[in-house]
Amino acid sequence: MFKIGTKDRFGLRMRVAQRMGFVAIVALLIQMAGCRTEHDDHEEESHFPPHWPKSFLVAADRLELITTNPTGTPSLAENIEQELVDLIDWLPELLADSDISKEDFDKIDEWAFPLSIEFKKSVQAGKKIDELLKNEKLRNGLSSLAELARQTRKRDEEDKAREEQETAEAKPLAEQDAQATIPNPGSN
Secondary structure: OOOOOHHHHHHHHHHHHHHHHHHHHHHHHHHHHOOOOHHHHHHHHHOOOOOOOOOHHHHHHHHHHHHHOOOOOOOOOOOHHHHHHHHHHHHHHHHHOOOOOHHHHHHHHHHHHHHHHHHHHHHHOOOOHHHHOOOHHHHHHHHHHHHHHHHHHHHHHHHHHHHHHHHHHHHHHHHHHHHHHOOOHHHO
């Protein structure tokens, strides 16, 4: 049987300790780097309320629906007034996540930010949706938001059509290139 001397045991213990230290440092670095898991993504999503729109276009559609049919629109929040306030409040953040110009962003933010503060106070004071919708700043702001949404959709459709056209034009060229590189077995 192989017997390890004291000197060898000490050396073995040192190597094990060094490896354990290395593993601990790597684990610490990974933790500090913020490795994300699906669980982390789920937690992040759970911080958003259920009526959080995916884009400013969805918010614009929802605001139009609420303002054109306030009593017939079921609320996705605790009440329709709160949903209106939340959507207006979230507009600047939703716009910042889009590819609109700074000028368009500023135009919407100019009315959305102060109006959201005003409406929060109004809702806390018990005002109902019909009273909130009488606000001229809201009507004018939503009109400019609807125009921005229309322009953005039109631009997105044009971009999509252009991409489809480019793909369609590139396909025959790719097929020609593929046929040109395939050797003809009868030509040898």
